[in-house]
Amino acid sequence: MKAKWIKQITVFVLSAILAAGSGTAGLAYAEDATVVTDDNAGSDVTDDQAPQDVVSDGSSDPVVSDDSENSQDSSEEEFIPDEYYEPVQTNDVTGWPQGEAIQASAGIVMDLDTGAIVYAKNIQRKLYPASITKILTALLTLEHASLDDTITCTSAVYDLDDNASNIALQEGEQISVRDALYALMLESANDAANALAVHISGSVSAFADLMNQKAQELGCTVSHFVNPSGLPNDDHYTCARDFALIAAAAYDNENFRKLIATKEYEIKPTNMTADSRVLANHHKMIQTDSDYYDDVCTGGKTGFTESAWNTLVTFGEKDGKRLVCVLLHGNGAPQNYRETTDLLKYGFDQFTHIQTDTQKTEITLADAMGVHYLGAGADLESPELSQKIAGIKGSGMVTVPAGTDKTAVKTAPFKGADGTNTLAGEYGTICGQPADIQPTEGAVYYTLGGWPVGSRCVSVSPVNLKLTSAWQVSASVTLKANEGETGDKQEAAQLTNEKVWQNVSSYVQNLDQRRLSFWEAHRTAIILSVGMILLVILLLILILLIRSTRNFRLRKKMHQAQEEARRKEQEIEEKTTAEIEEELRQAMKKQ
Incomplete structure (x- = not known):
């Protein structure tokens, strides 16, 4: 009986000591804590972890344990949203x-x-x-x-x-x-x-x-x-x-x-x-x-x-x-x-x-037209064609799945002809304009399978040039890219549009007459040229026929030789061992 009472008293004393120690630790934490962190949020407050294990620190506000994010009961079924x-x-x-x-x-x-x-x-x-x-x-x-x-x-x-x-x-x-x-x-x-x-x-x-x-x-x-x-x-x-x-x-x-x-x-x-x-x-x-x-x-x-x-x-x-x-x-x-x-x-x-292949930081009118001055031709270089029509920002580097061939990367403008984002699709705008794009700039995207993998900014510059057609119908054209030019931009665009269509209409109306005049002036040359072309075609056909006949004969001889070899192999397979030995003895006697 005495032992039983001693045991109960011991348990009571230990419980009291543990309770006191817990309270002391809580007060010490409250005194030392000079910063209220976002690890202890309640409802609708900014936090870094969801509140889970809340313990008392002796104050009126709860404090989340540092280990709260790992304290989920493993026996509970995991919540999957x-x-x-x-x-x-x-x-x-x-x-x-x-x-x-x-x-x-x-x-x-x-x-x-x-x-x-x-x-x-x-x-x-x-x-x-x-x-x-x-x-x-x-x-x-x-x-x-x-x-x-x-x-x-x-x-x-x-x-x-x-x-x-x-x-x-x-x-x-x-x-x-x-x-x-x-x-x-x-x-x-x-x-x-x-x-x-x-x-x-x-x-x-x-x-x-x-x-x-x-x-x-x-x-x-x-x-x-x-x-x-x-x-x-x-x-x-x-x-x-x-x-x-x-x-x-x-x-x-x-x-x-x-x-x-x-x-x-x-x-x-x-x-x-x-x-x-x-x-x-x-x-x-x-x-x-x-x-x-x-x-x-x-x-x-x-x-x-x-x-x-x-x-x-x-x-x-x-x-x-x-x-x-x-x-x-x-x-x-x-x-x-x-x-x-x-x-x-x-x-x-x-x-x-x-x-990507494109490393240029600017494009001239000559680049856009595919005009290149090589060797002595550089003397003919036109200042008008040397004008810069676009500047390009960005490295041209793209991010693609490992092993992708460079040729699989395509380009797409940021905005299409209707002014909408060309990369807007089922999931909304996949990729916006590059962050550093300016109001006077556009963007070109590199895509893979229709998905953007990189981009570059493109700025367009005003270009002035004089264009002359093959029929000596000339017109001065000014390409404008920016606001602030002299005169009303909308009015200038309308006048330019009317002038272009007048030139096109005049060109089409006189097209038949120009064709007839060209035929009369160059009839002999045209006939000779067509005749030479036909003669060359006939010669090519004749050469192809000769080669085809020769190849046919060679293939026929090879086929006959193969048939003869197969026939002899068949004869040998059909003979008995005794017959083969007899033929060998006869052949040796002849020698």
């Missing part, structure tokens, strides 16, 4: 390597050097971006502010949803643009996003206008933004293709690449804080101690809200190739990391760069 069964559009391209199905609602892999989309699933579908919005915010900040500028925070830093990730900035606190950018991209701090927006544009709404303007300049056709952070709003949306264009533009900035490649960063004490803020990069594919680490990953941005689900942008480099992968409405952070790893491997392993 309906989007997993939706088709991958690039799998329909003839000769294209088959990409795997993904659980994300939309996904894209784009070559950053050629703009080619090597993997596409629902890339035009309108979806919420969540915190990956901050990539565009960072790009605009780097374009409009100096890293050493000082931000004085306004009350906008408090304009956040409950539990939205932040670094606890205060009104009146001063922080450098550099520190705010690291808080934005590493810790996904929404208060830093608002502080940057107000610093650059004066207000969050004005900054949103700047975001939409930039998106349009980059060729985005679906996106619309209302805040710099990605916090939920029905009017804040994008698509995979648009965000790949935004991500590509950001990655061209060296300071942006440095931002996303940083694993940890410390913000020193400010005028209103005594402690440093330590920031950690939430993108686990860049963290060497993560299960999702991938050495091709050079950085990226994570995101989560209840309406957006998990979103992920990842940049990768390998063997001289640079890719970006964008996943929207993904089924959890772990699944997004796994799918991104597989898609980047697919892009690096299955595709290669080839150089």
